[in-house]
Amino acid sequence: MTGRRVLRVAAIGVGHLGRHHARILGSLEGAALVGVVDAKPDRAREIAASCGTRAFERAADLLDQVDAVSIAVPTEAHLQVAMPFLERGIPVLVEKPLARDVAEADRMIDAAARSGTILAVGHTERHNPAVALAATHLAGPRFVEVHRLGTFPERSLDIDVVFDLMIHDLDIVLSLVSSEVAAVEAVGVPVLTGRVDIANARLRFQNGCIANITASRISRERVRKIRFFQPEAYLSIDYAAQEVEMYRLVRGDGRPAIEGGRLEVQHEEPLRRELSDFVHAVRRGRPPLVSGADGRRAIVLAQQIVDRMSQGN
Numbered sequence: 001m002t003g004r005r006v007l008r009v010a011a012i013g014v015g016h017l018g019r020h021h022a023r024i025l026g027s028l029e030g031a032a033l034v035g036v037v038d039a040k041p042d043r044a045r046e047i048a049a050s051c052g053t054r055a056f057e058r059a060a061d062l063l064d065q066v067d068a069v070s071i072a073v074p075t076e077a078h079l080q081v082a083m084p085f086l087e088r089g090i091p092v093l094v095e096k097p098l099a100r101d102v103a104e105a106d107r108m109i110d111a112a113a114r115s116g117t118i119l120a121v122g123h124t125e126r127h128n129p130a131v132a133l134a135a136t137h138l139a140g141p142r143f144v145e146v147h148r149l150g151t152f153p154e155r156s157l158d159i160d161v162v163f164d165l166m167i168h169d170l171d172i173v174l175s176l177v178s179s180e181v182a183a184v185e186a187v188g189v190p191v192l193t194g195r196v197d198i199a200n201a202r203l204r205f206q207n208g209c210i211a212n213i214t215a216s217r218i219s220r221e222r223v224r225k226i227r228f229f230q231p232e233a234y235l236s237i238d239y240a241a242q243e244v245e246m247y248r249l250v251r252g253d254g255r256p257a258i259e260g261g262r263l264e265v266q267h268e269e270p271l272r273r274e275l276s277d278f279v280h281a282v283r284r285g286r287p288p289l290v291s292g293a294d295g296r297r298a299i300v301l302a303q304q305i306v307d308r309m310s311q312g313n
Contacts, residue, residue, distance in 0.1 A: 007283055008067045010035045012059050012081055014047040017095060017271075018072030024275050025070065026051040031279045034065055039073070063088055068282045070275065071095065072122075075159050079104045082111075082119075089115035093278045093288075095122035096171070097163050097302065098295030105299050109292040120278050120288035121295030123171040127273035130242040130265050131172060134228070134235055137246055137263075138176055141228040144211040146173070149219035152192060160195035162188065162302050162309075166215035169226060170305075171290070171298040176228075179207035181301060188309035191218050201305045234260075242267050 112119035188196035247260035
């Protein structure tokens with residue numbers, strides 16, 4: 001769909017994250033929130049009332065009512081919920097991870113291709129203003145260090161910490177390191193659940209870059225930071241604070257010096273940027289920032305990490 005007509009959108013799944021999808025979609029220019037759906041009818045009605053829209057009982061009831069949908073249901077239901085819309089040619093934004101595995105991701109990508117519609121993936125950190133700014137200063141990083149630590153959640157326990165949290169950083173690293181992954185080492189431990197709750201992965205890229213990524217959902221404090229080391233420069237991102245620090249080696253006539261400090265970031269809610277990008281992509285007929293192919297690539301790497309952990313490496 002292209003043109004200036006207001007885009008009729010709906011939010012499917014309005015729980016912990018989905019309620020914010022509804023809130024933002026209801027306020028975006030060029031979009032009209034025509035409905036919400038949730039497995040809990042009372043919650044759907046509550047969110048619909050707060051957003052001035054209508055609660056639907058089933059996602060299927062929206063097929064003839066919308067021009068695009070965002071989906072923020074549990075990962076295990078992504079395929080089932082998304083496919084009817086994709087097969088109808090209705091653009092879909094699916095929250096990360098795109099699917100439970102590569103096979104499901106491929107089915108969704110193929111459905112979107114056959115109907116000629118947009119499939120976007122909600123890797124929200126890609127829309128973080130700090131990440132966008134930092135990307136303009138990266139030039140061949142050689143080492144990447146990532147820590148994503150969270151407190152024990154009441155959600156997302158249907159997947160392990162790699163698909164729940166680490167996948168954010170896998171997508172970021174894949175998008176910023178211009179090389180293919182050559183080798184993976186990983187370890188993971190199930191501490192409080194039957195799934196892996198803390199994991200570390202060491203990725204070696206074909207260009208020689210190394211990325212060391214740690215993710216935990218059982219920490220006492222929240223940490224979301226990524227650091228890049230490249231020739232004669234160091235760059236650090238605090239995702240949550242939306243802060244970027246950069247230091248460079250400056251060579252002159254005399255002794256080399258280190259200069260730098262905090263860069264100015266224009267703060268904005270990453271989820272708002274994500275949903276705005278999706279709406280604009282649909283209205284203008286352009287690809288979204290994070291495509292189904294990008295979502296699939298992150299899943300492929302996440303699965304490699306999980307496989308290595310199961311092998312005890």
